[in-house]
Amino acid sequence: MLLCCAFFLVFGIAQAKSEPQGAASSTPSLPAPWQDAVKLLTDKIAAVADQSKPASLQVTNISSLSPAEAAEIGAALQAGLSGRLHLVSATEAETRIIVTLSEGEAGYIWVAQVSNGGGQSVEMVAFPSEGNPAVRAVRPGLSLERKIVWSQHEPFLDFAIPEAPANNAQQIIVLETRRIISYEQRESKWIPGATITLNPATALPRDVRGTIWQGSQEFEALLPGEACSGTPGNLLSLSCAPNASTNPEMSWPLASTAGRANAMFRANRNFFDGLSGAGQGEAKLPAFYSAAGMSENDGMSWMFAGTDGKARLYEGTGTASATFSGWGDDIATLETACSHEWDVLVTGAGDWTQPDHIQLYEIRDQQAVAKGQPLDFPGPILALWPSTDSKSARVVSRNLQTGMYEASIITVSCSE
């Protein structure tokens, strides 16, 4: 319940009336929509308050805003009003202004109750509570770092950040179920660019998955029933072909420290049927959701997150040498500069209605040892793919607090 988190900010310090009007606009620490809302609300309050009478301001937060954010907004409101009204403490005031920072289905709604003697006016401003899809860094753990690079309302399957965009502007390519679209950052705004419409040959499964492979020479985007390939950095070079609907299997790439391997993905379900290639001939394994591969001097090892909920380690034989339980379904190798061991990112168990996390494990002597603190996500992780060079990982997750789908890059910091 939002109301359980209510707290009060009371502003009763008298301010000089000679401060310039519109001071609320000079609050650069607030996001622009909040500054606009503060300005609008102060205008509305000033229009109904009796400016000849001393007034008090009380700000209450019953929304999901943090206490610090609410305090900033309260300070901005006070600054804005102090130029127009004679603000005093509540005991001296003849006009009482109570601002409630509230929130409804449509977003934030800030309500001012202005009591002038016997009458009361209610003024409000409302605006969406969603965040801007800005790049921001989060450093919640000892070793894992998450950088959110994109967010949007609509679900998406995977994303790629071109390494050498054409005009040096920051770009992101987003794979959705019906299109591939690129965005370019210009003057702090993301502008949609080229779009490729997808026409998969088969009905998409409910848990639709998709992946992007971005190599130095090739760029591929795959989802059930359709495969696209082209050159990196040029979305318009993509050529897409539907996968024959009679063949439910597609060859999808898997990254490992040895480079690319291929696995057969069941296009009408959500798992891989087996693994092939990797330069060592055909091999077939029990069905799995995700894989982590590691090349070492003496060969190649793989770990598979099976559809039975168990992760199994295969060290070159057809028999699992170790089994791990309690993990989620997505794993990925992460090669770090601070360790010569095999490190694997592992999502948490649970389901898509719950927050998630990623834990880094070191695989050594057929045991998995947790390293550092888990990296928490405010919602389920929907996809975890290693980068082509396994130096980082891409994560698509859903933020249960905002409802937004977020793209993140996961790396390891050696500074712990």
Place this chain on the structure above:
Amino acid sequence: MKRPLSLFLAASSVALAAGPAFTARRPHYGGTLVVEEAAKLSSLDAPGNAAEARLKAQIESLIYDRAGRNDTSTEPGAFRLAQWEPGKDAVLAANEGYKDGRPFVDSVEIRMGRPAGDRMMDLELGKADVAEIPVEQARRAAEGGARISASRPDQLISIVFEGTSATTGDARIREALARSIDRAAIVNFILQKQGEPAGGLLPQWSSGTAFLFSTAADPSRAKEIVAQIGPSPKLRLGYDSGDPLLQAIGERIAVNARAAGMAVTPEAVAGGGRPGSGAWLTRMDMPSAEPGAALSYFLEQLKPIVARNEDREPLADPATPEQIYEREAAVAGSYSVIPIAWAPHVYGVSARVRDWSAPEPGKPLPLADIWLDQMDNTPGKKNR
């Protein structure tokens, strides 16, 4: 030591572990989901009461590709009707080619006409996967170990006054009754803290302005108003005879009213019809989380009933937050409607159900998105 991949051998099949229960995040396909419902539906063509209409909408949302309550599309949905036993059972099979993806479960069995006690028992015994639980019994079910899931409070329990009654046409009587009611006690004791007191026509989570409406009882003011009216007003308060929650709330309201000097008599009315008494205790489901749509719907529902002509006017579309608040304030201020409480829909869900979330207002149960975890080997656990 790590050896080359070439030593991998072909696996003949995908063998799912038969070990203990486990959790996994990515959905599994397969299994039959069992849903139990109180309503009985003899045919999809002719639903009767509100509960039957709701069940009809639930089934139709699965077999037709419908986006909302006003969508009448007959395009194939996530499931197809595989078996129909009027008033008893409906079996829906997964539509392999559904445009939004085949559902995770192979089939859904909907068992109709299951009383609340039987539903709760079946959940406990593992014979049912999803069943709605009476909100007033949710706490007890949770304490008994049931897995309970509640929606956001989206049922408005309120008293609606008909304009034709001489007694309820007096706004002072309506106001006195409104001020006498201890909503917090109703929520705490009857709803077992599942819900919240209501002062306006929209919940706080939807409008963001519900805090502007007082929900506190004011028995002193109620007594003052009653004293001004003169002889103790007498009021019959109708409620659906099949709704024990409304009966309990009606009786509580009568106690509050008596303390303020009013005589309120709860009156069970068969079939959910309106009584001739002029005051009607009812519950209405929000049709949408969006405040403007929800308020418009409530006003439309109340249109033939409420006392004042002004309260029958439709809301602007689209409406601003100010317009929504002003309209709510006008209706609440006229006491044509006395909001009592917001209650959630509460569901019991079996342990094997995954990716469950209680439906949003106006939305059906998300049965196409649910999947069933691997069955465990717990003795007595029915393995469907």
